[in-house]
Amino acid sequence: MGEFKFIDSITNNTIFDKSSVKVGIGDDCAVCTNTSNMDTLISTDMMVEGIHFTDKTAAPFDVGYRLASANISDIAAMGGYPKQIVLSLALSKNLDTKWVQEVYRGLKMICQRYKVNIVGGDTVSTTGPVVLSLTIIGEVPVGEAVLRSGAKVGDYIGITNYLGLSRVGLETLLKEEKDQMRCAFRYAYSQEAHQRPEPQVELGILLRKHGAHAMNDISDGLASELNEIAKASNVQLVIEEEQIPIHEEISAWSKNKDKAELNRPVDYVLYGGEDFQLVFTIGQKGFDKLKNKSHIHFIGRVQEGPTSVFATCSDGTSYKVLPHGYNHFKEED
Numbered sequence: 313m314g315e316f317k318f319i320d321s322i323t324n325n326t327i328f329d330k331s332s333v334k335v336g337i338g339d340d341c342a343v344c345t346n347t348s349n350m351d352t353l354i355s356t357d358m359m360v361e362g363i364h365f366t367d368k369t370a371a372p373f374d375v376g377y378r379l380a381s382a383n384i385s386d387i388a389a390m391g392g393y394p395k396q397i398v399l400s401l402a403l404s405k406n407l408d409t410k411w412v413q414e415v416y417r418g419l420k421m422i423c424q425r426y427k428v429n430i431v432g433g434d435t436v437s438t439t440g441p442v443v444l445s446l447t448i449i450g451e452v453p454v455g456e457a458v459l460r461s462g463a464k465v466g467d468y469i470g471i472t473n474y475l476g477l478s479r480v481g482l483e484t485l486l487k488e489e490k491d492q493m494r495c496a497f498r499y500a501y502s503q504e505a506h507q508r509p510e511p512q513v514e515l516g517i518l519l520r521k522h523g524a525h526a527m528n529d530i531s532d533g534l535a536s537e538l539n540e541i542a543k544a545s546n547v548q549l550v551i552e553e554e555q556i557p558i559h560e561e562i563s564a565w566s567k568n569k570d571k572a573e574l575n576r577p578v579d580y581v582l583y584g585g586e587d588f589q590l591v592f593t594i595g596q597k598g599f600d601k602l603k604n605k606s607h608i609h610f611i612g613r614v615q616e617g618p619t620s621v622f623a624t625c626s627d628g629t630s631y632k633v634l635p636h637g638y639n640h641f642k643e644e645d
């Protein structure tokens with residue numbers, strides 16, 4: 313580990329579910345046990361300083377929290393159980409060790425909540441920006457992973473909780489920074505959604521158990537994720553704008569025409585990213601069971617037709633929903 317001896321100080325208390333780990337941090341590999349009749353899920357995410365986080369919008373605690381959240385969310389999107397993670401770090405030589413300790417504090421908090429073990433990693437120095445790379449291993453009952461490609465004509469389209477809050481949180485944080493004002497009291501929910509998003513593990517498992525046919529987690533905005541499902545499943549998705557729940561903080565912020573970056577509240581839902589909520593499609597039986605469940609909203613149907621996504625409006629008009637995500641809008645603004 314060379315100059316990063318301090319890593320020793322943060323690699324204790326990393327096991328939150330002993331039952332699946334024989335050897336954790338300290339040897340050449342971690343040794344974990346597999347549960348019988350489970351498929352293994354593997355996913356990885358990277359974050360680069362200056363691209364995915366800056367000191368302005370994210371405390372190091374939140375960087376660790378968000379990185380693990382995004383990673384755990386990928387497991388949730390398959391209907392799976394998150395189990396183990398390994399974290400690799402490229403750190404600049406003059407970086408304050410306190411910064412890394414804070415990253416690990418955020419990481420451990422969310423790992424503890426979801427009983428995910430930190431079983432290893434790698435630490436190197438870099439002359440460039442800080443880079444964090446997180447790999448997660450999870451499990452799902454054999455053959456039951458919920459794929460993007462499973463949507464069927466006639467399915468109902470559902471989402472979990474509210475979408476678009478993270479983008480509002482980011483915009484309000486950046487404005488606060490620029491204008492030296494505080495609006496946290498007004499946009500507390502959005503800022504929390506941006507800084508400490510919660511992966512929807514329980515709902516992902518529930519949706520799998522109720523037979524969801526297709527599922528994605530929402531990292532790039534609903535428009536983008538719906539298009540991915542449409543493409544992978546070769547179907548047409550039609551959502552009704554009126555059925556989409558809009559959180560009151562999004563309504564309040566989008567009224568602020570000279571400050572809000574997107575026009576309509578529903579644009580935040582469609583094009584705001586990083587909510588880490590879930591979008592799914594499910595057949596009639598699942599719909600009947602879940603239609604009155606809290607935290608789940610049904611917003612449209614799967615139809616036959618060329619691979620595409622449409623939205624219908626209350627005035628009877630409709631428009632094609634293109635897969636512009638958060639990044640696209642960032643570039644154009």
Ligand code: ADP
Pocket residue numbers: 313319323336337338339340341399400401430431432433434435
């Ligand atoms: P090796 O030379 O075998 O790769 P290292 O010296 O890189 O070993 O790491 C020693 C142990 O510490 C390994 O178990 C490794 O997984 C763990 N480790 C190294 N860096 C980190 C990190 N940033 N976070 C978690 N575990 C780490």
Ligand code: MG
Pocket residue numbers: 433434435
């Ligand atoms: Mg190593």
